[in-house]
Amino acid sequence: MLETIWFYVWGVAWAVYCMLDGFDLGLGMLMPFIARTEQDRRVVFNAQGPFWDGNEVWLITAGGVTFAAFPKAYAVMFSALYLPLLLLLFGLILRGVSFEFRNKVDSPAWRRVWDTCLVVGSFVPSLLLGLAFANLFRGLPIDRQGHMQTGFFGLLHPYGWLGGVLFLLLFAVHGALWLTTKAQGDLHRRAVAAARILWVPMILVAVAFLAATYWATPLWQNLWSRPFLLVLPLVAVAGSVSARAWLARQRWWAAWGASAIGIAGAVLFGVAGMYPNLLRSTLSDEFSITAFNAASSPLTLKIMLGVVLVFLPPVLVYQAWVYRTFKDPITEEFLSSEHSY
Amino acid sequence: MNTLTLSRIQFAVATYFHFLFVPLTMGLSILTAIMETLGLRRGDADYIRMAKFWGKLFLINFALGVVTGITLEFQFGTNWSRYSEFVGDIFGSLLAIEATVAFFLESTFIAVWFFGWKKVPPKLHAAAIWLVAIASTVSAFWILAANAWMQNPVGYTIRNGRAELTDFWAVVTQRYAILKFLHTVVGTYILTGFFVLGVSAWHLLRKNEVPLFTKSFKLAAVWTLVFSLAAAATGHMSAEILSMSQPAKLAAMESHWNTGRNVPMYLIVWPDAANERNVVQAWPVPSALSFLATYSLDGEVKGLKEFPPEDRPPVVPVFLSFRAMVGLGVLFIVVAVWAVWVRSNPLDSPRLLKLLPWMIPLPYLANQLGWTVSEIGRQPWIVYGVMRTRDGVSAVPAGQVLATLIVFLLLYGLLGAIDFYLLFKFARKGPAPAGRG
Numbered sequence: 001m002l003e004t005i006w007f008y009v010w011g012v013a014w015a016v017y018c019m020l021d022g023f024d025l026g027l028g029m030l031m032p033f034i035a036r037t038e039q040d041r042r043v044v045f046n047a048q049g050p051f052w053d054g055n056e057v058w059l060i061t062a063g064g065v066t067f068a069a070f071p072k073a074y075a076v077m078f079s080a081l082y083l084p085l086l087l088l089l090f091g092l093i094l095r096g097v098s099f100e101f102r103n104k105v106d107s108p109a110w111r112r113v114w115d116t117c118l119v120v121g122s123f124v125p126s127l128l129l130g131l132a133f134a135n136l137f138r139g140l141p142i143d144r145q146g147h148m149q150t151g152f153f154g155l156l157h158p159y160g161w162l163g164g165v166l167f168l169l170l171f172a173v174h175g176a177l178w179l180t181t182k183a184q185g186d187l188h189r190r191a192v193a194a195a196r197i198l199w200v201p202m203i204l205v206a207v208a209f210l211a212a213t214y215w216a217t218p219l220w221q222n223l224w225s226r227p228f229l230l231v232l233p234l235v236a237v238a239g240s241v242s243a244r245a246w247l248a249r250q251r252w253w254a255a256w257g258a259s260a261i262g263i264a265g266a267v268l269f270g271v272a273g274m275y276p277n278l279l280r281s282t283l284s285d286e287f288s289i290t291a292f293n294a295a296s297s298p299l300t301l302k303i304m305l306g307v308v309l310v311f312l313p314p315v316l317v318y319q320a321w322v323y324r325t326f327k328d329p330i331t332e333e334f335l336s337s338e339h340s341y
Numbered sequence: 342m343n344t345l346t347l348s349r350i351q352f353a354v355a356t357y358f359h360f361l362f363v364p365l366t367m368g369l370s371i372l373t374a375i376m377e378t379l380g381l382r383r384g385d386a387d388y389i390r391m392a393k394f395w396g397k398l399f400l401i402n403f404a405l406g407v408v409t410g411i412t413l414e415f416q417f418g419t420n421w422s423r424y425s426e427f428v429g430d431i432f433g434s435l436l437a438i439e440a441t442v443a444f445f446l447e448s449t450f451i452a453v454w455f456f457g458w459k460k461v462p463p464k465l466h467a468a469a470i471w472l473v474a475i476a477s478t479v480s481a482f483w484i485l486a487a488n489a490w491m492q493n494p495v496g497y498t499i500r501n502g503r504a505e506l507t508d509f510w511a512v513v514t515q516r517y518a519i520l521k522f523l524h525t526v527v528g529t530y531i532l533t534g535f536f537v538l539g540v541s542a543w544h545l546l547r548k549n550e551v552p553l554f555t556k557s558f559k560l561a562a563v564w565t566l567v568f569s570l571a572a573a574a575t576g577h578m579s580a581e582i583l584s585m586s587q588p589a590k591l592a593a594m595e596s597h598w599n600t601g602r603n604v605p606m607y608l609i610v611w612p613d614a615a616n617e618r619n620v621v622q623a624w625p626v627p628s629a630l631s632f633l634a635t636y637s638l639d640g641e642v643k644g645l646k647e648f649p650p651e652d653r654p655p656v657v658p659v660f661l662s663f664r665a666m667v668g669l670g671v672l673f674i675v676v677a678v679w680a681v682w683v684r685s686n687p688l689d690s691p692r693l694l695k696l697l698p699w700m701i702p703l704p705y706l707a708n709q710l711g712w713t714v715s716e717i718g719r720q721p722w723i724v725y726g727v728m729r730t731r732d733g734v735s736a737v738p739a740g741q742v743l744a745t746l747i748v749f750l751l752l753y754g755l756l757g758a759i760d761f762y763l764l765f766k767f768a769r770k771g772p773a774p775a776g777r778g
Contacts, residue, residue: 049452049456050452050453050455050456050457051452053407053448053449053451053452054445054448054449054452056407056411056448057440057444057445057448059411060411060414060440060444061437061440061441061444061445063414063415063418064414064433064436064437064439064440064441065437066418067414067417067418067425067429067432067433067434067436067437068429068433068434068436068437068438069433069437070429071425071426071427071428071429071430071433071503072426072429074417074418074422074425074426074429074433075418075422075423075425075426075429075735076422076426077418078415078417078418078419078422078425079418079419079420079422079735079736079737082419082735082737082741082745083741083744083745085415085418085419086412086415086419086745086748089411089412089415090748090752092408092411093408093409093411093412093752093756094752096404096407096408097404097405097408097756097759097760099404100400100401100403100404101404101759101760101763104401104763104766104767105763105766145736146422146426147736151738152741296429296430296433296434296505296506297430297500297505297506299505299506299507299509300430300431300434300505300506303434303506303509304434304437304438307437307438307441307442308441311441311442312441315441315445315446315449318445318446318449318450319445319449322449322452322453325453325457325460325461326452326456326460337458337459338773339455339456339457339458339459340456
């Protein structure tokens, strides 16, 4: 029971990370296509300004949950995915510093360097997250000792790429929708157009991914054994479809919220479909790392559950408060103050 | 080089580098909070401008602290997977608690502080920076409790082939953890104190913003002296605890080879590890080591020869780092006394003002030396007495680790240089003119 609770806590941490930082990453990738002037680029940076760092903590939490609740899964998964994971971290480092550094030297060349870091540092992590999740859904050739029997290039199969492209598109649409709430004028119009245009390939790739999942992974069969969980892929699709509908009705926040729910639904669909596997071995089921054979001791799981129940609700409250406090569109007055990126 | 050596170098690079930015975050968040609170309480605009100035430097420094911290959490899994699997039940949960109770708070409210000058009421704004200060202190406690557990594992049993938690309370309240926390945090405050003193002195010498930098100087002088003395006290208590929990580390710190009573402390020593002796050994203080370690002049202090060679830490780096750290600590006390002495009229002491900017790098060095003593002194163990470092490493191909190590060195070197350049630039630029922003 404890193991199952923690399995879903683990899934929720990843889902929240993707739905929150997803818009930062998406916005970063879109910047070169959507921001034409220096002012536009500053709006893109400041639209993420008060949020990206707090969002990124959800990634640390997801990693921490893996370590604390399923040490064996943390050990095997993170060492098996050594290169993609470190590339992801290098990307996030570049992205993180670009916020603080960009505005510190008054030179177009300097700013171009950090603009590039933001773009690369948003694109690479998004692609790799998708790639990594697709590989987790599909399973990895893990032997009895937990050693992976393939190299980095073994992760780059078509299903993996499809997952990577799906995440790129999900996040790009999510980021464009976020910008519709934060930008004004031309930039706002371009954000709306970008969301509209990108929505089409996103939904096509999403459908292709869900179909490919049927052949490439045991996810659907697994979900079918607990049919109530089929609500998760429905949520994913419904979220994405209603995002488009709200967009058409110019309800920007509702569109972004629907997209967030869609992303969370997509991640949870995958996670629930993996249950109880955290890392399925494609060599033999007995080598698979599951919520049960990887779990920490019941004492640790209980203590950590207490920590989550006591400390996470306030986190949700103050993070929501910050989203509310900084909900307004970015104005010229805001950009001219020294308290902006 | 094999995966083990490369992973050790990579971890050392990542932690040393991370800890270049942690100390200023720890101390400057509190000092900025104090300044903003004084500004509100006394209605003194100088203090608010001070908070903005020092807060800006805080943010430049914080940027690299954040991004380099994430890699550390993931590196346990990527490079030290067997260690992670073995200790995750305890060590992993301490890290997860750190994220849940501290990182969210810190990252969320630093944003409120930076972006919120006009968005939230002044008192709430000051509360935001206090929350950042509290969060960074809380985060330090959890990560240091985790480190303390590697140094002195308690509250666990070996079951199912791994260390499993039996007593959470013992893990978080053990003396080792409390002292580790106190001594580390105090060290970061000294660094911050000298940073503020050095930058203030630079501006005072040039007669920039004299009232504002005199206030900064005064606050930092007292702060630095208090924590320089506290470093000596907590350092002494740490040595005492080592004599019980990690005697081999203590012996290496002193390059002390033969177990004995009434052990003197030699002021001048040069170790010869190959022949298990000291080449030079002069100026003894009678029974000093016995007294410091046991509070008794004839207390027994174990020597390195007590331990089989394969269980001893490398003596030379541990010994030299410890000596250098203690020497710097004494220097910090002397300079801090001087600064407190002249705190109300620092302009009258140009010699001190000229010295202070040059002091800034020294506590950086002392902090790094302290970690060198702590972590090289822990070798050859990754969990002291329980698991050897070589048994904790991942089975990742050496080529991959080499590749990421090279990227780490290039990326960190470049970003570190840029960050210190910006700190330097904005420290010299001084606060924004009154009446702006």
